Amino acid sequence: MGFYNGRVTFLRFQVSGPAPRLFDAEHLDRLADRAAGRQRLAAADGVETGWTAGDHVLDTDFLLDKNVINDTLHFELRVDVDKLPADLMRAYTAVELKALSKNNPSGTASARQKREAKEAARDRLEDEAKDGRYRKRKCFPVLWDRLSNEVLFGATSLTQVDRLCSLFEQTFQLKLEAVTAGRRAYLLSELHNRTRQVDDSAPSAFVPGGTADVAWIADESSRDFLGNEFLLWLWYYTDIESDTLKLADDSDATVMIARSLTLECPRGQTGHETISHEGPTRLAEARRAIQTGKLPRKCGLTLVRHDQQYELAIHAETLAVSSAKIPPPPEDVTDARAKLDERATQLRALVETLDLVYDVFCSRRFGKAWEEDLPGMQRWLKREERRAA
Template sequence: MPFLSGSLSFERFRVKQFEDGPFGQEHIERMAENVAGRTETANEENVHLGFLGGDHLFDQDFDLAKNIIDDAVHFGVRVDTNQVPSVIKKAWLSMELAALSRENPGGKPTKSQRKEAKEAVEQRCENEAATGKYRKFQQHALLWDCSRDLLYYGGTAGTGSGHCIDLLERVFGIECGHIGAGVVAQDWARDNDRYSEMDDVMPSSFVSGEAFSGVAWANEHSQSPDFLGNEFLLWLWWMLETETDTIETFDGTEVTLMLAKTLSLECPLGDSGKESISAECPTKLPEAMRAIQSGKLPRKTGMTLIREGQQFDLTLQAETFGISGARIHLDEDDNDFGPEDRIEAVRTLSDTIDGMFHTFCDRRTSEAWSADLNGMRGWLAPTQAARKSAA
């Protein structure tokens, strides 16, 4: 499973209302009682959710020593479906209608024939589903860090994570909420007595003549200022180009940073579309500079981080703070890097991203932001003016 080996990809969820104390044998038994594969999905449209032991798709073994590592629970969830693909259903329906309406004037089916054809297809779907012919398995890796009330979902939040969260909430009586850039910012503001300042934050305009109150990709159902993730990546870019490659985190440690490999940008107004750049140092390319000078904001970027001798290569998604393709670089002489060290590296990576973002939030909600904003506008302005005069 990816949390214990290979590259890392995850998004985070806050776990609330887990009041049973340390994760122990009772909770392991609950997982075993809801293990994947115990109930087969014989009916059409049925979805079955179950826990996995964490080793592979059919791992049904749970054990304290195996699954609980350094106050974190490593496990999986399997989603079993048994659904006939819609394209096949459509084909069967067309065949039934053609057979029933063959003798009709003009070959058009009647209302009753349409109903008969639909019922025939539904029955055929049930029969085919009962054979298991269309049964599919999806495996999801999870790491529940009980010491921090965090759940790491090994992928991009969506339908799969929703299934996993539903199962966990039902079995353990907890609540899980997604942690994106806006939630991280609000949590930091609440802990540092800056909530009113954070509540007043609106998207900044980095290009003269451009003003907007929201971004085109904003989640209309969320009240969190996730756009701060986009501004954070642009601020890091500016810092690297004009100030330093070392960011002091809010807790006082230092992170050496380089933006690398990939860069995705998009117009916050939704006017000029998206742009994706792949290169060793994408922010150094002229097309990248032209994109942000035209008002585009970063939505995703690759980066290399070094903190206290630990190096990570990863891609960070701005609004969700989703991490993908993260690689942990180990000392070649370190042969004792075990599961506990791997989980601690996940925590370190998570803390490092949050720590740099907290530094940004501190400046974003203080008088220092005015100087930073003017500096960023000045950084973008000269070439923009030159381009306008050339035109």
């Protein structure tokens, strides 16, 4: 099952309404009612969606001992789409065209005959597709954590997110809201009574002539640009101050930017670049990019907390996690069920660690510390001072 083995990728969603008291047979029955393959009417785009139980693409046996693990409900979204093969489409078109134009005096097919041949080829393929021979099935893992009342979704595509949200609401009569950088900042601000500061925030000018707009943030009310500032602040703090952060629960987290770094111009003028290196922030080209005003949009992170190490890539605006490596269970945990329970605990620990690290940034970003951090980052980005450092 997706979240219980290998590396994990996920977007986070807050579930509307109160958290379930427990996951029981009612939840499994609701999943079974909308199991993949039961839908007889495809969506307007010809795509069918449904739930599977996680063992394979045809598994619709939802069971408590299989799908409920350590206060989490684990299942998968299956997306079925008929994809007509392009090479066969071309072959059928050629056959039809040859038959239609064989008596043409000119020896070439007319424009109308070409249209008719293409239509006939498509009709033939669509008729063949009725038996499912061209159907492509793909599953995306879903994990509903009762303790946080959040859903982790193992895909970052907006198209798949829309399908998840729609089917989840139809199944459970509950809505999902993406926990992006801006949304997470608001959730934290409610805990610390700083909602007004988040409302009034605007993109910071880190370099002279910095823009107040960020090209990839289309919604003016969104505060997702905070994710870009978060990654740049992490870079600054670990470069100038320390690679260890004191978290709100009095634990420590060691943070290292590693393996990959994607930077982009917020004005949409000078493009973007992706750097792959063991320590990408140490490279001259990465430093030159941020000195010209580019902002991080994605980076690899290594996090260590409570002697547990996590490796992952994080997307700035959505706070989506990609290819996260979860620590293995302790050697003394040998029972298969206990290993699954430990895996759920480690997933929660990863999410909690990311939230606590982001909370450190938000506490500074919306507190008096930003009056020192922002000028410090501006000086840090000046070419002459970086050369001196």
